Amino acid sequence: MITGKNYIGNQLSAKGATTHKTVNPKLNKENPTAFFQATSEEVNDAVELADQAFKVYRNISGKQRADFLNAIADEILALDNELTDMYMSESGLPEGRAQGERGRTVGQLRAFADLILTENWRSNTIDEAIPTRQPFPKSDIRKTSIPLGPVVVFAASNFPLAFSTAGGDTASALASGCPVIVKSHAMHSGTGELVASAIIKAAEKTGMPNGVFSNITGSGRVVGTALVKHPKVKAVGFTGSIAGGRALYNLAAEREEPIPVFAEMGSINPVVVMPNVIKNKAEETAVTYASSITLGTGQFCTNPGLLLTIAGEKTDDFVKDLAEKTVAIAPQCMLHPNIKDGFVSNGEIVTSQPGVEIVGKVEGNIEPNFAESTIAAVSGSDFLANPKMHTEVFGPFSLVVKAKDQGELVEVIDSLEGQLTGTVLAEKEDFTNLPTIADALQSKVGRIIFNGVPTGVEVCESMTHGGPYPASSDSRFTAVGLGAIKRWIRPFSYQDWPVELLPEGLK
Numbered sequence: 001m002i003t004g005k006n007y008i009g010n011q012l013s014a015k016g017a018t019t020h021k022t023v024n025p026k027l028n029k030e031n032p033t034a035f036f037q038a039t040s041e042e043v044n045d046a047v048e049l050a051d052q053a054f055k056v057y058r059n060i061s062g063k064q065r066a067d068f069l070n071a072i073a074d075e076i077l078a079l080d081n082e083l084t085d086m087y088m089s090e091s092g093l094p095e096g097r098a099q100g101e102r103g104r105t106v107g108q109l110r111a112f113a114d115l116i117l118t119e120n121w122r123s124n125t126i127d128e129a130i131p132t133r134q135p136f137p138k139s140d141i142r143k144t145s146i147p148l149g150p151v152v153v154f155a156a157s158n159f160p161l162a163f164s165t166a167g168g169d170t171a172s173a174l175a176s177g178c179p180v181i182v183k184s185h186a187m188h189s190g191t192g193e194l195v196a197s198a199i200i201k202a203a204e205k206t207g208m209p210n211g212v213f214s215n216i217t218g219s220g221r222v223v224g225t226a227l228v229k230h231p232k233v234k235a236v237g238f239t240g241s242i243a244g245g246r247a248l249y250n251l252a253a254e255r256e257e258p259i260p261v262f263a264e265m266g267s268i269n270p271v272v273v274m275p276n277v278i279k280n281k282a283e284e285t286a287v288t289y290a291s292s293i294t295l296g297t298g299q300f301c302t303n304p305g306l307l308l309t310i311a312g313e314k315t316d317d318f319v320k321d322l323a324e325k326t327v328a329i330a331p332q333c334m335l336h337p338n339i340k341d342g343f344v345s346n347g348e349i350v351t352s353q354p355g356v357e358i359v360g361k362v363e364g365n366i367e368p369n370f371a372e373s374t375i376a377a378v379s380g381s382d383f384l385a386n387p388k389m390h391t392e393v394f395g396p397f398s399l400v401v402k403a404k405d406q407g408e409l410v411e412v413i414d415s416l417e418g419q420l421t422g423t424v425l426a427e428k429e430d431f432t433n434l435p436t437i438a439d440a441l442q443s444k445v446g447r448i449i450f451n452g453v454p455t456g457v458e459v460c461e462s463m464t465h466g467g468p469y470p471a472s473s474d475s476r477f478t479a480v481g482l483g484a485i486k487r488w489i490r491p492f493s494y495q496d497w498p499v500e501l502l503p504e505g506l507k
């Protein structure tokens with residue numbers, strides 16, 4: 001049963017008068033619950049509680065924090081259909097996706113719980129003293145990693161579970177010993193409240209300090225701005241638009257005490273299709289990519305938005321076939337009317353540029369928030385002359401660039417901004433040309449994929465989900481996988497500290 005209220009620590013609270021409702025995009029109508037935007041007093045209370053909770057939470061054992069994370073996973077599963085029904089009613093995504101994303105969310109929580117059962121994640125190091133060293137004795141120095149303090153997490157619109165209230169940012173921050181205040185996404189506040197209730201139940205059952213978690217609602221940037229500006233907030237995690245991530249980054253940098261903002265933002269994820277793939281495997285590649293481009297209505301940060309090819313007759317045939325296969329997939333619902341508006345307007349920006357041809361687009365009457373999947377094409381020289389073609393069209397859209405030769409294809413890669421992923425589709429006969437392409441991609445992306453699709457991000461130790469700006473605000477870190485914990489910690493050294501007073505992992 002949802003209430004529309006904020007969780008300020010363990011207490012439900014609704015002191016304000018401003019409310020918003022979520023939208024069922026499939027039915028194109030508002031859902032019934034009114035959600036109360038947090039007041040500045042409630043924002044302040046949540047951060048103050050988190051600051052108090054930090055004093056306790058930072059020092060409890062890894063085992064206790066792991067129990068908390070596992071209890072969150074259990075409570076999320078206990079919500080059962082209530083959660084998946086709410087998810088579907090606020091996102092337009094199908095039941096299979098709701099269940100899959102719930103599984104991933106629970107899996108991430110349990111993976112971080114396992115990680116913190118030992119102290120290895122802190123990368124502890126010990127340099128023992130050498131009292132006899134000349135000309136000066138060497139001190140005993142031991143280094144560990146400690147949590148930063150209260151973290152604000154902005155829930156992502158395109159993953160109502162796995163990158164939201166109890167998603168990867170929250171799981172990794174709680175694992176590290178940081179309390180979390182979630183700025184719930186206004187498009188799925190009901191899903192957010194249900195998951196928040198699971199976290200609060202888990203916190204109470206496992207004896208966590210009040211304030212270790214809060215869930216704050218709001219829209220129109222007011223609440224997000226207040227949270228990032230609060231002096232007791234020490235870091236921010238964000239997934240969303242470039243404009244939003246950049247605005248929050250700037251806000252954090254302007255504070256008297258600047259704080260890190262780990263923003264995962266836009267990406268068009270270039271895919272290089274080498275000539276021998278077009279020669280030998282055109283049809284199967286078109287099938288695979290029509291499916292990847294339309295997966296989840298194209299609303300993935302790793303959606304393949306840019307295909308890079310070498311021009312030729314066979315390439316023209318491949319692009320035509322890809323367009324036919326993409327358009328033949330039944331149109332699907334987008335997350336929200338605003339996301340649909342962005343898809344249409346950004347699609348128009350790209351397709352109205354000189355030299356861009358729409359090769360295939362879903363035509364005719366479709367339901368209001370459903371997407372018209374589109375494949376467009378342009379020459380390498382026109383692409384190079386016009387940065388507007390780099391615009392992210394968030395949804396089932398891909399632009400195929402036809403370069404005149406490999407040199408121009410590499411120039412196209414060099415002209416791109418930072419990206420999350422780069423993919424190479426190649427046959428053995430293409431291998432001699434790959435090192436130059438791989439080098440060019442390495443400067444631009446965080447993950448390179450061979451003969452696959454960029455959609456689908458494994459949660460594991462070796463995953464990098466991040467990349468040079470604007471794919472993310474700090475390319476040294478990943479937002480997915482166990483390495484994500486490193487965003488919320490800082491190195492800390494003990495010098496000549498009495499052994500009996502050192503933390504366990506440093507003794």
Ligand code: NAP
Binds near residue numbers: 265338
């Ligand atoms: P968004 O507009 O970036 O908003 C995400 C969150 O950030 C919201 O909670 C929003 O709060 C907050 N926010 C944004 N700008 C802010 C500012 N200037 N000050 C304070 N808070 C701010 O993203 P979205 O609503 O999820 O989707 C909009 C578009 O972003 C999509 O159409 C898509 O193009 C892109 N997007 C990209 C990815 C990706 O992975 N590449 C993922 C999701 C979305 P309020 O609700 O209070 O405004």
